Each structure stands twice: as C-alpha cells, then as structure tokens.
Amino acid sequence: MTLHIKNVWLQDKGLVDIHTVAGKIKTIGPALPPLANAQTLDANGLAAVSGLVNGHTHAAMSLFRGFGDDMQLMDWLQTRIWPAEAKLNEEDVYWGSRLACLEMIRSGTVAFEDMYWHFHGMARAVEDSGLRAGVGAVMIDIAGEKQGEECRAQAVQYLEESSRYSDRVKFTLTPHAIYTVSAKSLSWTAEFSDKHNLPVHIHLSETPFEVSECLKNHGVRPAVHLDQQGLLTPRTILAHGVCLDDAELDLIAKRGSTIVSNPVSNMKLAVGGAFPYLKAAKRGIPIGLGSDGAASNNSLDMFQEVKTFSLIQKHTNNDPTVLPAADAWRVVTGVDAPLLGQGSGLLKAGENADIVLVRREEPELTPNHDFISNMVYSATGHVVDTVIVAGKILMKNRIIDGEKEIRLEAAARAKKLCEI
Ligand SMILES: [Zn+2]
Structure with missing residues (x-):
C-alpha cells in the first residue's frame, strides 16, 4: 500500500x-x-x-473504567476488580481491548505494551485495530507449582500460536510482578526470553510495601531480586520503578533494561512517591511512559500522561527546569526507549x-x-x-x-x- x-x-x-x-x-x-x-x-x-507510545497498560481493563474509584487498593481489588475479572472470557478481553485501541487511536497512540489474560483476545484486538503492541499472557503463580507449570506451558504454546498474527503483534513474556511470580518461574522466563530473543514486561517497585516485602522474603530489594533470577536484561521492560534506590538504578543501567513511568496511575493509587526520573536519565537508562490500565487512570490519552509526567517531575524536584517539553516529547514518542513501540519514533x-x-x-x-x-x-x-x-x-x-x-x-x- x-x-x-x-x-x-x-x-x-x-x-x-x-x-x-x-x-x-x-x-x-x-x-x-x-x-x-x-x-x-x-x-x-x-x-x-x-505516533505516541504507551509503554505499559492493561488494555482490556477499559471495561472497568470508573468501576470503584477513590478506594483503598486492596478493598478495590477484592470487592470490585477481582470478582469482575473472575468472569472474564476471551471475547470480553477482545472487546475491552478493541475499546482501548479505539481510545488510543483517537488520542494519537500507535503502539502499546500490554499485560493481561486471554492472549488471543488481546492479539486479535491488536490485529483488527491496526495498532502495534507487545502482547503476552500474564503469568501469576502464587497458588503454587501447579499454577507455575501451567503458566510456563501456556507461554510456550502462545509463542507458537503467535505466528498466526502479523508482525504488528509482538509476542512478549509478561510475568506480573516479583510478589506474584515465583523465583522458579522468573528464572524460567529469563531463560526462555534469552533462547527466543523475547521481550519481558513486568511490574517492578511500584510501592514501598513491595520493597519491604521483598526485603523480608528475599533479603534484597526488588531490582536485585529480579537480577538474581537473570531477568534484568536489555530485553526487559520494568513498569513503575517508583521506589528504586541509587544502587538499583546503577544495576538497571548496567543491565540495559527499560523503565516505564506511569505517573497518573501512581498518583491516583497514591503509591507514595514519584519515579526518580532525573537519577534514571542521568544514568542513561532507557525511559518510556505508560498509562497503566484504564481502571487506575482512567484515561489512555498519552497527551494527558506526558503533561502530568513533566509536571510531577518539576513538582517533586522543586525545579521548573526539570524535564523540559522536548525531553518529555522524546519519552512519550518512544525515542528514548527503543525497546518500546517497534520503531525509532x-x-x-x-x-x-x-x-x-x-x-x-x-x-x-x-x-x-x-x-x-x-x-x-x-x-x-x-x-x-x-x-x-x-x-x-x-x-x-x-x-x-x-x-x-x-x-x-x-x-x-x-x-x-x-x-x-
Ligand atoms: Zn500495571
């Protein structure tokens, strides 16, 4: 054409x-x-x-936009999101993702990194909408080894089946987070990603609670724990990174992983801090921007996100010269994070x-x-x-x-x- x-x-x-x-x-x-x-x-x-690039979202969660705002995180998850998600089937995910793609197209987004259930529901939606996306089935194995086995087998199966889609649908491994995925499954993901040269997309260091739990359970901070499983690589996309300390940022810079900041979601859920952009940028870490799901944003308009991103960085650094417009624009168009968006931006x-x-x-x-x-x-x-x-x-x-x-x-x- x-x-x-x-x-x-x-x-x-x-x-x-x-x-x-x-x-x-x-x-x-x-x-x-x-x-x-x-x-x-x-x-x-x-x-x-x-085109704008949304580096972290859960597209089908558009179905839950405005369903339980202004609540404590666990109350919201337990009484609203988890009961509703338990009923989801592949067609729901397809139509929820189509709705998200519609909103993204209307607001100038051309590519996104997704993480949700029902791989084929997401992949078909991306294919039919004409957008580009990194798509994989979310991996969670808190229920134990049997669930871990199922998740790993599913990843193998979906990689094979992803060949039925065009190259706009990029198969991506999506372990949910260090507190919902076992060390065994994280290490397996690292090996599988290495073997097949696949990107990995995971939540990391979103809240102080995640950090204290990681220290309690593993004796190290989240980025170190991830690195110990072999999962900090140039193919890794880390969503949030709010609570990363200097040593973790040094490690991420050394390994070449990408961090995606989600300022609106972080503020709406009051996670207790802002992504340390200046420290990350100074270390040359590739940085992208994401909306997170519409259940915690509630918009997928990346123009709103990039403005908020620049403002929160100025505000928290008490310096209006931080993150000038030209730098923020490079981040939202994916220029600063080649792993995102499937192009140079x-x-x-x-x-x-x-x-x-x-x-x-x-x-x-x-x-x-x-x-x-x-x-x-x-x-x-x-x-x-x-x-x-x-x-x-x-x-x-x-x-x-x-x-x-x-x-x-x-x-x-x-x-x-x-x-x-
Ligand atoms: Zn998320």
Whole structure:
C-alpha cells in the first residue's frame, strides 16, 4: 500500500509531502511528484508528528473504567476488580481491548505494551485495530507449582500460536510482578526470553510495601531480586520503578533494561512517591511512559500522561527546569526507549510509516511559539485528526470504521461483568 500525504506541516521543515511505501516512510520533501497507485491524503491545516507510545497498560481493563474509584487498593481489588475479572472470557478481553485501541487511536497512540489474560483476545484486538503492541499472557503463580507449570506451558504454546498474527503483534513474556511470580518461574522466563530473543514486561517497585516485602522474603530489594533470577536484561521492560534506590538504578543501567513511568496511575493509587526520573536519565537508562490500565487512570490519552509526567517531575524536584517539553516529547514518542513501540519514533525516510496528523488550527495550539511545548503542555487527544500505522490510515477526520459497534459491545459486556 502506498500513500501520498500532501501539504502537511512539519516542525523545522514547514509544508512538505510524505510518501509511504510498504509500511515505511519513503520520502519527505516539498511538493513531491505523484506516486503511482498511491492513495492521496490532503493534509491542509494538519501537522505531522510521531505516533505516541504507551509503554505499559492493561488494555482490556477499559471495561472497568470508573468501576470503584477513590478506594483503598486492596478493598478495590477484592470487592470490585477481582470478582469482575473472575468472569472474564476471551471475547470480553477482545472487546475491552478493541475499546482501548479505539481510545488510543483517537488520542494519537500507535503502539502499546500490554499485560493481561486471554492472549488471543488481546492479539486479535491488536490485529483488527491496526495498532502495534507487545502482547503476552500474564503469568501469576502464587497458588503454587501447579499454577507455575501451567503458566510456563501456556507461554510456550502462545509463542507458537503467535505466528498466526502479523508482525504488528509482538509476542512478549509478561510475568506480573516479583510478589506474584515465583523465583522458579522468573528464572524460567529469563531463560526462555534469552533462547527466543523475547521481550519481558513486568511490574517492578511500584510501592514501598513491595520493597519491604521483598526485603523480608528475599533479603534484597526488588531490582536485585529480579537480577538474581537473570531477568534484568536489555530485553526487559520494568513498569513503575517508583521506589528504586541509587544502587538499583546503577544495576538497571548496567543491565540495559527499560523503565516505564506511569505517573497518573501512581498518583491516583497514591503509591507514595514519584519515579526518580532525573537519577534514571542521568544514568542513561532507557525511559518510556505508560498509562497503566484504564481502571487506575482512567484515561489512555498519552497527551494527558506526558503533561502530568513533566509536571510531577518539576513538582517533586522543586525545579521548573526539570524535564523540559522536548525531553518529555522524546519519552512519550518512544525515542528514548527503543525497546518500546517497534520503531525509532522518528519521522524520517526508512522508518515505520507510523504518523499522527494533528489539527494545527485548534485554539489550544494557537499561537505556535513552540510547537513541542504546545504538544506537551496544551494539547489533548482531541487535536488528533488522522492516524496512520504501517502506512495504513486507521482514523481520518476523527472517524474510525466500526467505532460505534465496538463502543456498544464493550459497554454491554462491561455492564454484565460489573453486576456484582
Ligand atoms: Zn500495571
């Protein structure tokens, strides 16, 4: 499929055309000649930016958006989320994930890292939505060795079955956390990841309680425990990292793992701190940004997330110069964390044709003193007009095929699941 985007505004370049061929950006330049058999997209009034990357979410939890806000974590999990999740089937996960993909497309996200149950429900949703995602079945074996065995066998089976999807669906190992997965299963995950060159996506160091429990049970802090199982590698995505100390950050930097910060979820759940961004960035650790699930955010709009990310870092460091807009924008477009998003996050020839067109003439983007400042501090997902992934248009003029059906089906299923 070839695409000719005409008259689109690019920061530092002004009005240009973009040619995409076979899912890649072929040429960017002023007034390009027509391209044979290309679909033409008139981008008058639109600016092209890199697609946003959501480095940590639980897409199907969109079904539980607003179901039990403002509660203590354990009370919320025990009385709301776990009873509802116990009823989930693969079709629920499919429609919940489709709903999440809809919201992500509408707010300019082109790729995400997911963690949930029912692998095929998630994978089919990603395939059908046109987005890119890292997907795997969550591994939890607190019930004992039999559960561990089942989880490990499931990972082997799903890796095999993942070949039925396109390369936009990237199979990823997703052990839930160090406090829900045994050392045996963590070590197995490390070996399996190494053997098949698979990414690993795990929650780490989200709360002070997790740290104190780890010290009590294993005598070391969370990152050290993970490293002892062989799971701190350049293929590892660590979600949260709120309570990491200096020695843990040194270790993560040495091992080359990526950390994904989730500031809105962390604040909503009052986890008791903020991700030590400055210390992590100083050590050269790849950093990404995530929304976490819609049950604890409650939005998947990464424009809201990147603004919050920058603000919380300024606030906690008591310094308005911390995390300037240009740095925050690199984080949310995945440029600083190559493991996320399946591409470089840059708009240039040879890169993935993952392109977001925003409406330049919206009031919140006026005046245009500093376009990236407008993107980070002023825009919301509502400025997004068109989303292109792998050269295919997923949304144009804010219209997505099948949107109403997805919303209605997801809402009906959410209602049934939450009848407790
Ligand atoms: Zn999470």
